[in-house]
Amino acid sequence: MLGEYHVGRCTRNCHSLHRPLREGEWYYSVVMESGDDYVRRDFSAESWKGPPEDAIGWWKNRMPTAAEKKLVLAPPEVLIDLLRQMGNFPEKAKTRYLLAIMLMRKRLVRPWEGTADDSLEEGAMRLEVLADQSTIDVMPCEINRAESESIRDELNDLLYCEADVVSADEETSTE
Numbered sequence: 001m002l003g004e005y006h007v008g009r010c011t012r013n014c015h016s017l018h019r020p021l022r023e024g025e026w027y028y029s030v031v032m033e034s035g036d037d038y039v040r041r042d043f044s045a046e047s048w049k050g051p052p053e054d055a056i057g058w059w060k061n062r063m064p065t066a067a068e069k070k071l072v073l074a075p076p077e078v079l080i081d082l083l084r085q086m087g088n089f090p091e092k093a094k095t096r097y098l099l100a101i102m103l104m105r106k107r108l109v110r111p112w113e114g115t116a117d118d119s120l121e122e123g124a125m126r127l128e129v130l131a132d133q134s135t136i137d138v139m140p141c142e143i144n145r146a147e148s149e150s151i152r153d154e155l156n157d158l159l160y161c162e163a164d165v166v167s168a169d170e171e172t173s174t175e
């Protein structure tokens with residue numbers, strides 16, 4: 001089983017310039033070991049000189065602006081239902097596999113710990129839905145770098161919506 005690592009959210013401050021990151025500003029985040037823990041440090045683009053030697057990982061991001069809409073993830077039931085439905089579309093196997101990994105990370109599903117049976121296709125992974133203990137079989141897929149961005153965009157379009165859209169839907173359903 002893969003280990004789980006907890007990395008904090010953006011500090012919203014430049015580690016080297018000791019100033020807040022501004023709206024819309026590009027910044028770099030770095031994860032480094034600190035004893036038995038991991039620390040995150042954020043750097044403004046102007047102070048960035050590349051990742052420190054002891055960095056485990058790093059990435060580039062942009063501070064949100066006040067005008068940007070906040071996106072929210074679809075409810076867990078919708079995510080699980082989408083994972084099930086995507087099984088009917090072989091051309092969506094890679095997207096489905098990434099969705100399964102995302103749902104494991106969000107602890108909505110986990111690898112099934114039951115006994116093996118003949119119904120599991122060779123090479124497939126069986127996942128247990130934590131909410132109802134049902135199972136879903138997913139075939140692992142290799143995804144190359146060129147495909148990863150388009151699959152990520154497809155998942156984002158499927159799984160996220162603007163927060164004010166969700167609020168409006170909730171208001172209408174309560175009337």
